[in-house]
Amino acid sequence: MGMNILILGGTQFVGRHIVEAFLAAGHTVSILTRGRSKDDLPDRVERLRGDRAEADGLDALRGRAWDACVDVSGYVPRAVRASAELLRDHVGRYVFISTASVYAHPERHPVREDDPLLPPAAEDVTQVTGETYGPLKVTCEQIVEATYGERATILRPQIVAGPHDHTARYPYWVDRAARGGAVLAPGDGSDHVQVIDARDLARFTVRVVENGIGGVFNLAGPRLSWAAFMDVLGVSRPVWITSADLKAHELGFAELPLYIPEHDAQGGLMDISNDRAVAAGLTLTDPAVTARDTRAWSQDAALSSALSPEREAEVLAAVQG
Known part of the structure; x- marks a missing residue:
């Protein structure tokens, strides 16, 4: 029998995939959003308006009940x-979408759910920055766990990939591969890249709700060497650029998204253990399918990237002499 699901957020990327997964599984979905983002969801999704940052921002939820709430935002x-x-007292389960950025030791290989977390941020912190993002999520997790106990599920996704990803991190690589030619590839091919397909995250979210599964789960996909990733993308002419040359040309994560050297202080974030989630039913999309489907969407998405074709050509010319 179908369940009634409330999703906080739901119109963009991860939230959109979660909404679509619950609908595909035969459930009824309500979303609470501010109504500011483009909304391409089906008409049968109930739209509730609200903003948790405002004093009366949750009034649309009062007097209502759902089988579960998924907090994407x-x-x-x-x-x-x-x-x-x-x-x-109005939902059976509260699923909080957190992040793998909560871990205090991202240099560990692999990173597991029981690893130490960053010190939590104070509850009055409201600015989300690169420095506060992880600590804020730690505090949010603690609030959900303290409030719901065994009725809480915490999901910590790796970098998320797939269609509708306007961050342009993963899409940069499928779009760059589609242009062909010599491709600036970071490292020597032996470092690793790991993402989670948004649709796998969404299906697992449905699974934990349907089966009443509580606890904390890392969500990460197949771990590929960069050489294998280039093959998945169909890059025939990768030009490997050493870390020293990347630094000399001021190319970092922004310009070459997803690239974290194996022995970097953040290197464990490309080695996230998904063993617990797989044991609970997480299924993984073939990386080639993620690449294909992302490109099918991104080719018309007009995304912008930090590394322009002209800048890439300059660097390639410099390192190749």
């Missing part, structure tokens, strides 16, 4: 506490 503690406490 919880970034700051005040907002997560507001929704978690309001819904405590």
Whole structure:
């Protein structure tokens, strides 16, 4: 029998895939959004308007009940506490979409769910930056777990990939491969890249709700060497650029997204253990399918990247002499 699901967020990328997965499984979906983002969801999705940052931002939820809530848009503690406490007696399960950025030792190989976390941010912190993002998510996790106990599920996804990804991180590589020619490839091919397909994350979210699965789960996909990743993308002429040359040309994660050297202080973030989630039913999309489907979407998405074709050509010319 179908369930009634509330999703906080739901119109963009990860949230959109989660909504579509619940609909595909035969469930009824309501979303709470501010109504500011493009909304291409089916008409049968109930739209509720609200903003957790405002005093009356959750009024649309009052007097209602759902079988589960999936919190896709919880970034700051005040907002997560507001929704978690309001819904405590009105939802069966609260699923919080967190991040692998909560770990205190991202240099570990592999990173597992029981590894130490970053110190939590204070609940009055509201600015989400590169420095506060992980600590804020730690605090949000703690609020959900304290409020719901065994009815809480915490999902910590790796970098998420797939269609509708406007971050242009993963799409940069499928778009660059499609242009052909010599491709600036970071490292020597032996470092690793790992992402989670948004559709796999979404299906697992449905699974934990349908089966009442609580606990904490890392969500990560197949771990590929960069050489194998280039093959998946169909790059026939990778030009491997050493870390020293990348640094000399001021090329980092922004310009070459997904690239973290194996022995970098953040290197474990490309070695996230998914063993616990796989044991609980996580299924993984073939990386070639993720690449194909992302490119089918991104070719018309007009995404912009930090590394322009002209800048790439300059660097390739310099390192190749």
